[in-house]
Amino acid sequence: MKPQRSLQVTPGIIALAWILPLFLCAFAEGQESAPFDSNEVHPDGTITFRYKDPAAGKVLLELSGLAKPLPMQKDSDGLWSVVSSPLSPELYQYSFQVDGRTQFDPKNPIVVPNLLYPSNLVAVGGSTPQPWDVRNVPHGIVHHHFYSSAIVAGLVKGQSDFYVYTPPGYDPKRPKPYPVLYLLHGWSDLASAWTEVGKANFIFDNLLAEGRIQPMLVVMPLGYGDMRFVRSGDGVWDDDAAINRNVSLFSQALLSEILPWVESAYLIGSFRRSANFS
DSSP: OOOSSOOOOOHHHHHHHHHHHHHHHHHHHHSOOOSOOSEEEOTTSOEEEEEEOTTOSOEEEEETTOSSOEEOEEOTTSEEEEEOOOOOSEEEEEEEEETTEEEOOTTOOOEEOBSSOOEEEEEEOOSSOOTTSOOSSOOOEEEEEEEEOSSSBTOGGGEEEEEEEEOTTOOTTSSSOBOEEEOOOOTTBOTTIIIIISOHHHHHHHHHHTTSSOOOEEEEEOOOSBTHHHHTOGGGGGOHHHHHHHHHHHHHHIIIIIHHHHHHHSOBOOOOOOOOOO
């Protein structure tokens, strides 16, 4: 989903993306209790979205998968609402446009951190369990690692991060190394996108429990070589030089900083690096 109004990304915005979920939880707790659900999922797959602002003149709902935002209607108490069409089982991102300003749902602490399009998250279930559902199966562990990068440009104090999923029963002393998957997020996402938004760790847990994959490690890095590539907004995709620089620097960071770190800390096979960065 790409809201019509985006945020100018600065180092401060990047830092805000990390603390935003905590801030929203505190904000929601400080609001006057109101007897309504801000995202009520119905059995037919429709969702009633609600947002309270008696002073607002116009409120729209931005919902992933929709080409245009949905107008919301205000009642006599200043509660805005709209009902979506029936939606397929999926994880949906949404936000509100209040008099032209993008706003989060203060009653929903589930936030999608994103450098350009932060939003909230709501799940529509189905008649059968979905791949991302939290089931009663053995669960792996998601590890969050930080490191100083000498390659990635535009980082705050040179600090970058990545996540590592280890499967249930991970044994760092077993004779055979584990296979590893390097899983990259989409443009404008953070390193946490695959776990916080895509629920990748639960998907892998469920696939392992069903015997559909073998135990493996999954490495999810921050996928930029130059942070200006995402701060510049949508127009960056028209700049071939910026694209090439971002890819080149990220490739260097992945192969010379992240891979050696992961290979020294976890039981995975060694990657034969033969790339030429000249």
